[in-house]
Amino acid sequence: MSKLTLDRILQSQGFGSRKYCRSLIEDGEVAINGEVVDDYRFAPDTEGLAFTLFDEEWVYREHVYIALNKPANFECSRKPSHHPGVLTILPEQFSWRDVQPVGRLDHDTTGLLLMSDDGAFIHAQSSPKRHVPKVYAATTHDAVTDELIAQLLGGVKLHDEPAPLAAVTCRKLDAHLLEIVLEQGKYHQVKRMLAAAGNHCSALRRTAIGGLQLDALELEEGEWCYLDAEQLGLLVPA
Incomplete structure (x- = not known):
């Protein structure tokens, strides 16, 4: 278990500089288990640590x-x-x-x-290299057609790309709404692929990453x- 002093814990959680965090502690703004802790050198276990700052509850997280x-x-x-x-x-x-x-x-x-x-x-x-699928819902200017879907699945050529880019899957959700799944993350990829296929993306929403x-x-x-x-x-x- 990590043993950080309380001022370093607050600093690691993004509450400001170490000097500022020390002042918060010394001013009695920090409590653990309902008890005010005013010694910045106190070193609680960070595993499962919950503390109160400015009357708001926080949980220690090494990363967010x-x-x-x-x-x-x-x-x-x-x-x-x-x-x-x-x-x-x-x-x-x-x-x-x-x-x-x-x-x-x-x-x-x-x-x-x-x-x-x-x-x-x-x-x-x-x-x-991870090939994590990303799912998008694209609103199109022109109606979604079988031909458009076939083009996106077959691959379209984009400027500055050495090879055509294709959707993993693609399906019509509504007359002007298309679900498209990509594994790449190229610049403006969905919009550029739709333009290359003769349509236009008027709105785009990412609905999933992986599962x-x-x-x-x-x-x-x-x-x-x-x-x-x-x-x-x-x-x-x-």
Whole structure:
């Protein structure tokens, strides 16, 4: 079991600099098991540690794994240029602990976005070698046809791509709504594939990554949740 002093624990959880965390403790803002702890050198076991800060309950997490139902008009960049960053949706301490999006969704694309401060997890989930299927619901300008689906399944040629890119599966959900499953993560891939097939994507929503379904998380747009071990286990190749 890890033995960190209380000021380091608060710092690791994103509550500010070590100096600031010490001041919080010395001011009596931190309680464990209902008892105020004002000695920053106190070193509780972090396993299962729960503490109260500013009268709000927190649980120690070595790393955080988050699912966000991303709204439109938020950028996944840490240095957004034209729209607010997705990190502004989350509590401020997640920025302090360097939480980052796992991959990116375009600013106007909505739906399931993973975020974490675990570098190994981010790298593994972002690797194209993993072939984790990502499911999208695309609203199309023109009606969805059998010919369009056949083109997407057969592969379409995109500019700057050496070989045609194909959907893993593709099916019509409604007259202008298409479900498309991809294993790559190319720039604007769904939109570019639809354009190459002679249609236009007017709205795009990611509904699943691997076996993790956005609907099962019951998140409204702009809401987020922690992912547990069972849910993380769903983020595997098909």
